[in-house]
Amino acid sequence: MATTTDGATAAPPAQTDPYALRAEDARPAPETFRGRLRFRANPWLTAALVLSSAAILFLGVYGVLDTLGLTPGS
Structure with a gap:
């Protein structure tokens, strides 16, 4: 710390x-x-998030229906 001319520290x-x-x-x-x-997010990122969410939902619903034996060909 520097001291002033009157001795106080600055x-x-x-x-x-x-x-x-x-x-x-x-x-x-x-x-x-x-x-x-455009200000909110990159359009490519938004599209990727929407598609991946749709895929997750589809696979989840399909898995439940397959478990219940309600899918075609089961």
């Missing part, structure tokens, strides 16, 4: 907060539906 220099919100970094909010959707 505070260390303030560091900038990397998480602080600054006006120059702000962007306007999207106004269209496409803009909002």
